[in-house]
Amino acid sequence: MQPKANIVHLPVYQPGKPVDDVKRELGLTEVIKLASNENPFGSSPKAMEAIAREVENISIYPDGAAVELTSALSSYHGVNPDQIIFGAGSDEIILMIARAFLVPGDETIMADQTFPQYKHNAQIENAVILEVPLKEGTHDLFSMLERVTDKTKVVWVCNPNNPTGTINNADEVEWFLSKVPGHVLVVLDEAYCEYIDDTSFPDGIKLLQKYPNVVLLRTFSKIYGLASLRIGYGIGRPDVIRSINQVREPFNTSRFAQAAALAALNDEEFIAKCREANKIGLAYFNNSFAELGLDAFPAYGNFIMVDVKRSGQEVFDALLRKGIIVRAGHKLYPTHIRITVGSQEQNEKVIAALTAVLQEIAVKV
Ligand SMILES: Cc1ncc(COP(=O)(O)O)c(C=O)c1O
Numbered sequence: 001m002q003p004k005a006n007i008v009h010l011p012v013y014q015p016g017k018p019v020d021d022v023k024r025e026l027g028l029t030e031v032i033k034l035a036s037n038e039n040p041f042g043s044s045p046k047a048m049e050a051i052a053r054e055v056e057n058i059s060i061y062p063d064g065a066a067v068e069l070t071s072a073l074s075s076y077h078g079v080n081p082d083q084i085i086f087g088a089g090s091d092e093i094i095l096m097i098a099r100a101f102l103v104p105g106d107e108t109i110m111a112d113q114t115f116p117q118y119k120h121n122a123q124i125e126n127a128v129i130l131e132v133p134l135k136e137g138t139h140d141l142f143s144m145l146e147r148v149t150d151k152t153k154v155v156w157v158c159n160p161n162n163p164t165g166t167i168n169n170a171d172e173v174e175w176f177l178s179k180v181p182g183h184v185l186v187v188l189d190e191a192y193c194e195y196i197d198d199t200s201f202p203d204g205i206k207l208l209q210k211y212p213n214v215v216l217l218r219t220f221s222k223i224y225g226l227a228s229l230r231i232g233y234g235i236g237r238p239d240v241i242r243s244i245n246q247v248r249e250p251f252n253t254s255r256f257a258q259a260a261a262l263a264a265l266n267d268e269e270f271i272a273k274c275r276e277a278n279k280i281g282l283a284y285f286n287n288s289f290a291e292l293g294l295d296a297f298p299a300y301g302n303f304i305m306v307d308v309k310r311s312g313q314e315v316f317d318a319l320l321r322k323g324i325i326v327r328a329g330h331k332l333y334p335t336h337i338r339i340t341v342g343s344q345e346q347n348e349k350v351i352a353a354l355t356a357v358l359q360e361i362a363v364k365v
Pocket of ligand 1: 161220221231
């Protein structure tokens with residue numbers, strides 16, 4: 001038996017260590033995980049109630065077309081129902097886009113340090129991957145445009161970018177879209193957009209009305225706090241969404257996910273509370289890093305990437321021993337760590353631990 005030649009070298013996804021394993025192995029009673037950009041405030045109580053109500057239908061397949069949720073989101077965003085598609089997380093929409101649009105030899109363009117699933121899924125389809133260096137941690141849309149050829153099928157723009165947290169503003173994105181030829185699908189991954197109230201951030205829905213080759217990715221995993229339920233969505237022109245729908249598995253989002261997403265969407269109070277707390281958390285991190293003499297990329301999502309001026313991996317290990325899990329190991333940023341914004345109490349513990357760790361580890365020159 002031979003698997004596809006282009007997948008044999010692919011790594012199997014390594015999930016972060018579960019909190020309980022870290023506690024047991026290091027003999028700790030408290031562990032704070034700020035490694036996966038989850039919502040530190042959990043989810044809307046309304047979403048939990050919706051799940052409880054759905055339990056009695058556990059033996060019945062979900063609505064494959066997610067009609068009720070589609071209808072709610074179409075009103076929410078002012079788009080038609082046939083412009084929306086759901087996935088088991090936006091991860092699955094990325095997979096479906098690669099499956100629907102890329103054949104071996106097609107070119108696909110992305111930043112050189114961005115959300116890894118774009119590359120992973122393009123590799124599975126045996127597409128030619130062009131990785132364009134970030135400029136000061138931000139997508140260099142000018143250079144990305146320069147790489148577009150007749151063979152380019154999909155360009156991925158992660159806005160805010162994971163892991164750097166930076167954004168491309170509305171003028172930059174609009175300029176890029178006005179120049180990209182119509183045969184190229186531009187995926188604007190806006191997984192963290194609900195956290196942003198900066199008016200320079202592009203309005204993806206408006207862009208979609210003007211540029212038919214755009215698809216937006218959104219998720220219920222971040223500000224809505226439903227990461228475990230696996231539900232995200234794409235918004236695009238009906239023909240693009242139809243193509244993605246053609247490769248979708250029949251029941252790819254569960255009853256629980258659909259019911260919780262519907263309830264979460266309607267709990268604006270919870271969302272506003274999370275957005276405000278995140279803003280306060282980011283300001284706290286920025287001030288603390290400045291006091292510690294560390295530089296961070298401008299952060300717009302619910303995470304921040306800071307240059308600890310030492311091996312990021314060593315700082316990660318030392319923080320782990322103190323019961324704090326962050327993210328390191330970014331190949332182009334070996335002295336950076338990425339930290340999810342937690343509750344204020346968690347943030348203060350991170351800064352206290354980081355302050356101590358910086359004393360222990362020598363600066364890398
Ligand atoms: C930029 C970006 N896109 C997509 C995802 C996938 O999210 P999900 O599959 O949980 O919707 C993530 C998750 O971290 C992300 O950071």
